[in-house]
Amino acid sequence: xxxxxxxxxxxxxxxxxxxxxxxxxxxxxxxxxxxxxxxxxxxxxxxxxxxxxxxxxxxxxxxxxxxxxxxxxxxxxxxxxxxxxxxxxxxxxxxxxxxxxxxxxxxxxxxxxxxxxxxxxxxxxxxxxxxxxxxxxxxxxxxxxxxxxxxxxxxxxxxxxxxxxxxxxxxxxxxxxxxxxxxxxxxxxxxxxxxxxxxxxxxxxxxxxxxxxxxxxxxxxxxxxxxxxxxxxxxxxxxxxxxxxxxxxxxxxxxxxxxxxxxxxxxxxxxxxxxxxxxxxxxxxxxxxxxxxxxxxxxxxxxxxxxxxxxxxxxxxxxxxxxxxxxxxxxxxxxxxxxxxxxxxxxxxxxxxxxxxxxxxxxxxxxxxxxxxxxxxxxxxxxxxxxxxxxxxx
Amino acid sequence: xxxxxxxxxxxxxxxxxxxxxxxxxxxxxxxxxxxxxxxxxxxxxxxxxxxxxxxxxxxxxxxxxxxxxxxxxxxxxxxxxxxxxxxxxxxxxx
Numbered sequence: 248x249x250x251x252x253x254x255x256x257x258x259x260x261x262x263x264x265x266x267x268x269x270x271x272x273x274x275x276x277x278x279x280x281x282x283x284x285x286x287x288x289x290x291x292x293x294x295x296x297x298x299x300x301x302x303x304x305x306x307x308x309x310x311x312x313x314x315x316x317x318x319x320x321x322x323x324x325x326x327x328x329x330x331x332x333x334x335x336x337x338x339x340x341x342x343x344x345x346x347x348x349x350x351x352x353x354x355x356x357x358x359x360x361x362x363x364x365x366x367x368x369x370x371x372x373x374x375x376x377x378x379x380x381x382x383x384x385x386x387x388x389x390x391x392x393x394x395x396x397x398x399x400x401x402x403x404x405x406x407x408x409x410x411x412x413x414x415x416x417x418x419x420x421x422x423x424x425x426x427x428x429x430x431x432x433x434x435x436x437x438x439x440x441x442x443x444x445x446x447x448x449x450x451x452x453x454x455x456x457x458x459x460x461x462x463x464x465x466x467x468x469x470x471x472x473x474x475x476x477x478x479x480x481x482x483x484x485x486x487x488x489x490x491x492x493x494x495x496x497x498x499x500x501x502x503x504x505x506x507x508x509x510x511x512x513x514x515x516x517x518x519x520x521x522x523x524x525x526x527x528x529x530x531x532x533x534x535x536x537x538x539x540x541x542x543x544x545x546x547x548x549x550x551x552x553x554x555x556x557x558x559x560x561x562x563x564x565x566x567x568x569x570x571x572x573x574x575x576x577x578x579x580x581x582x583x584x585x586x587x588x589x590x591x592x593x594x595x596x597x598x599x600x601x602x603x604x605x606x607x608x609x610x611x612x613x614x615x616x617x618x619x620x621x622x623x624x625x626x627x628x629x630x631x632x633x634x635x636x637x638x639x640x641x
Numbered sequence: 642x643x644x645x646x647x648x649x650x651x652x653x654x655x656x657x658x659x660x661x662x663x664x665x666x667x668x669x670x671x672x673x674x675x676x677x678x679x680x681x682x683x684x685x686x687x688x689x690x691x692x693x694x695x696x697x698x699x700x701x702x703x704x705x706x707x708x709x710x711x712x713x714x715x716x717x718x719x720x721x722x723x724x725x726x727x728x729x730x731x732x733x734x735x
Contacts, residue, residue: 389730
């Protein structure tokens, strides 16, 4: 039955809302800004979410609840315990399950009338265009630079808006890229940071509510774009500082010299984004190459037989409080100023959480003349796996 | 002229853990020079080896990107805020 409406914006192919749906969406329908017309636009909309993690959780929940007719989710990860602190789509019983499976179940349970398509795959240059083509809006909730640039370029090439959100510790950034005439991600940041300069795991972490807020902002912008109301967050970068509880807005401009959306673009197809972000080389040559190592078992054996070994913990003080091997704590960043606390005539084993920072510490100390120094392979995580399971992993 | 410099979370560890600092400077470049003079560790995060501002770090004077003003020569006035806004990718990356 064709819908009875005079508005040209809603094609007649769109179904009407059932009695039950009218009840479900009643709080939308009674606002003139949304109304039946807006709700039918939502029902007709096709939104692709990249990532079902911290940002994807509120996004998926709100878009499904709002009645977005077709929701695509791309993710290849499985739920683990460390996700539960912020990824509120998942239950403890979901640990070990593919995220898209758990997410689909949850969202379908919340709103059975929408279509949810899941893609258990890593987003790559060879599948992105095909995946994006069917959707109207792409919402980027990933956690790494290669995927950010990939999503951006694919959106520009296919001329689709990219609702962007990113988070770090207590800070978030949100905007809508490639809104008609507006800037893209490359206009804002032409190049990614080299891997060595991105904050290490020591500085990582995120307060669980933060992706909730930023993901909800993305959901709001997505819904506004679909319904066509308000002022989209295009050409503006919204910065959120949770500690100061402040929102700030910076102006974004399209860069006429942008290689992908500029006046004379030089990028006409997707490229190798791992290479673009300088990550491939890093994988081929692990940071620990050439660094003398000791395994947790070897270290345990030597400590048990009473060898004089000095344990150097290069993590941060707050990590030491989580768990420690009773080592001497000098955070990696302080090492240059505090190396004099160490006795180069003793055997030293440096460790961190996973072995990456301590490899840097060993390399630094070797250059400073230390000869009897080893990196604890796999760090405190491996110690917990191989020697003492009572040490918690974080 | 007192100019406020906002330091993003990711770079605070190189700036004495401060969220913002104030300097007297007549241009954006001058303020940044003072900042990296005070906190030398910040230098490599803001500048390339040949002294250019890194392309994944944007500098704003109030709400405007200095690339669209007079870059580092952009004049500042009392009460201006300079923000350093690096690209951030997402949540926890290990």
